[in-house]
Amino acid sequence: MTSAADVEMRALDAPDDLEQLTALFAGVFGDPVPNVVDMRGSLLAGGVCMGASIGDRLVGGLWSFAGWNEHGPFHHSHTLCVDPEFQGRGIGASLKRYHARWCRDSGIDRIVWTFDPLMVGNARFNLNRLGAVGDRWIENCYGSMPGKLDPASRTGEDAPSDRLSVTWDLTGSPAMATGPPTLVDIPPTGEASDLIPVHEAVLRLRDRLRPLIDGGAIVTGVELRPGGWAYRVVDPARE
Numbered sequence: 001m002t003s004a005a006d007v008e009m010r011a012l013d014a015p016d017d018l019e020q021l022t023a024l025f026a027g028v029f030g031d032p033v034p035n036v037v038d039m040r041g042s043l044l045a046g047g048v049c050m051g052a053s054i055g056d057r058l059v060g061g062l063w064s065f066a067g068w069n070e071h072g073p074f075h076h077s078h079t080l081c082v083d084p085e086f087q088g089r090g091i092g093a094s095l096k097r098y099h100a101r102w103c104r105d106s107g108i109d110r111i112v113w114t115f116d117p118l119m120v121g122n123a124r125f126n127l128n129r130l131g132a133v134g135d136r137w138i139e140n141c142y143g144s145m146p147g148k149l150d151p152a153s154r155t156g157e158d159a160p161s162d163r164l165s166v167t168w169d170l171t172g173s174p175a176m177a178t179g180p181p182t183l184v185d186i187p188p189t190g191e192a193s194d195l196i197p198v199h200e201a202v203l204r205l206r207d208r209l210r211p212l213i214d215g216g217a218i219v220t221g222v223e224l225r226p227g228g229w230a231y232r233v234v235d236p237a238r239e
């Protein structure tokens with residue numbers, strides 16, 4: 001069993017290292033794969049690539065680039081993965097924390113990224129494990145997704161690629177809520193015939209969750225209820 005001490009984290013910069021990173025991304029996500037030229041270009045403009053290695057083997061990695069919006073500078077963490085053989089051993093969370101330290105050292109106190117809100121495992125990782133908060137709904141973010149993890153392409157369907165965008169506050173200030181949470185069920189999707197078609201699941205979740213987020217609510221976690229997983233949505237306390 002791997003221990004944390006066996007895993008080395010470092011920023012990746014050399015084209016050969018970035019080649020290894022694209023190979024890891026390709027193995028986990030399938031198409032489309034970020035390419036070395038685009039990643040290298042982003043490093044010249046405040047971006048970063050990071051890898052987690054065990055010995056000579058790259059077992060996890062991320063690509064993130066610099067962004068700016070009305071709240072100031074942030075990092076957009078575009079791609080993160082861990083080799084399936086090593087998933088569930090804390091490597092993904094360690095990479096994220098390593099990236100967070102790098103951002104804080106660079107004067108950046110927010111990391112933003114998107115994920116497929118139908119994927120409960122990713123929701124647990126992003127919201128429950130890391131403490132990021134969902135604060136923006138993006139309809140059909142990437143168009144039709146051919147990636148092998150995408151619920152629609154796994155079932156051979158075509159569905160809009162709606163994404164929940166999360167913000168990870170690196171200043172350590174917890175999200176404060178007013179009032180009790182609203183729970184929004186996550187429609188189950190998959191390959192079994194009794195599950196909901198992905199297209200329908202996307203629209204159902206969009207119809208429930210998007211108006212709450214557009215109205216200023218934030219998504220602070222997922223919880224398991226008798227009927228399945230649900231998002232916990234709260235109104236943030238305002239100053």
Ligand SMILES: CC(C)(COP(=O)(O)OP(=O)(O)OC[C@H]1O[C@@H](n2cnc3c(N)ncnc32)[C@H](O)[C@@H]1OP(=O)(O)O)[C@@H](O)C(=O)NCCC(=O)NCCS
Nearest residue numbers: 080081082087088089090091092093115121122124125129
């Ligand atoms: C999502 C991912 C980066 C997490 O990294 P990891 O090293 O497997 O996860 P960690 O061990 O640090 O954290 C475990 C948590 O992540 C969740 N998780 C999500 N996907 C998982 C997976 N495929 N395997 C194991 N845990 C997973 C678990 O539910 C667990 O939370 P829990 O304690 O509430 O059960 C990794 O599983 C992965 O590469 N998945 C495929 C690519 C992907 O979806 N990337 C996008 C991430 S937003």
